[in-house]
Amino acid sequence: MMIGITGTPGCGKTAAAKLLQKLGHPVLDLKTTVGPFVLEHDDASGSDVVDVDAWAEAFPYTEGFVEGTFAHYLPCDKIVILRCRPDVLRERLAPRGYSEEKIRENAEAEALDVILIETVDSFASEQIYEIDTTSTDSESVVRSILSFAKGESPASFGSLDWSEYITDVI
Numbered sequence: 001m002m003i004g005i006t007g008t009p010g011c012g013k014t015a016a017a018k019l020l021q022k023l024g025h026p027v028l029d030l031k032t033t034v035g036p037f038v039l040e041h042d043d044a045s046g047s048d049v050v051d052v053d054a055w056a057e058a059f060p061y062t063e064g065f066v067e068g069t070f071a072h073y074l075p076c077d078k079i080v081i082l083r084c085r086p087d088v089l090r091e092r093l094a095p096r097g098y099s100e101e102k103i104r105e106n107a108e109a110e111a112l113d114v115i116l117i118e119t120v121d122s123f124a125s126e127q128i129y130e131i132d133t134t135s136t137d138s139e140s141v142v143r144s145i146l147s148f149a150k151g152e153s154p155a156s157f158g159s160l161d162w163s164e165y166i167t168d169v170i
């Protein structure tokens with residue numbers, strides 16, 4: 001089974017992936033696979049612009065967890081979306097040395113449910129599991145991911161509402 005772990009940068013995908021690996025689960029960091037599909041480097045945001053459609057089309061089905069902001073573009077069997085309240089996300093991103101614009105863009109995307117909306121567009125409800133990492137440590141996040149992966153926890157998403165943070169971050 002291919003299980004995607006997606007989410008806005010800073011929501012805790014890498015932290016969860018490291019723990020999953022420590023527990024012996026195969027995890028592929030999708031950042032390591034996009035190289036051939038980088039179209040350009042955007043100096044303003046400091047990010048690479050990736051041809052996500054071409055990347056997703058060429059991506060081979062992979063057993064185990066696949067982790068990255070683009071995971072929900074892949075035909076995963078199940079997809080986990082990590083979420084983080086936008087004000088806390090800002091605090092998590094600040095030490096990275098990102099520009100204020102890049103931090104604002106990510107916090108805004110999180111407040112607007114951008115990745116959730118994209119995921120709901122591509123997956124059936126029973127494939128989606130959303131986890132709020134705002135006040136949940138990575139160990140508990142990983143327990144929830146594994147429980148969903150094994151079919152012990154049912155699909156669940158759509159209970160978070162961070163619309164009140166939209167005015168804070170725009």
Ligand SMILES: Nc1ncnc2c1ncn2[C@@H]1O[C@H](COP(=O)(O)OP(=O)(O)OP(=O)(O)O)[C@@H](O)[C@H]1O
Nearest residue numbers: 008009010011012013014015069092133136137138
């Ligand atoms: N569950 C959590 N609780 C508190 N802090 C967390 C949690 N998960 C991650 N963090 C912290 O938040 C920061 C961002 O986490 P992480 O790098 O895992 O995010 P990410 O989603 O992988 O980001 P990117 O997509 O840019 O790789 C790190 O400092 C990490 O230690």
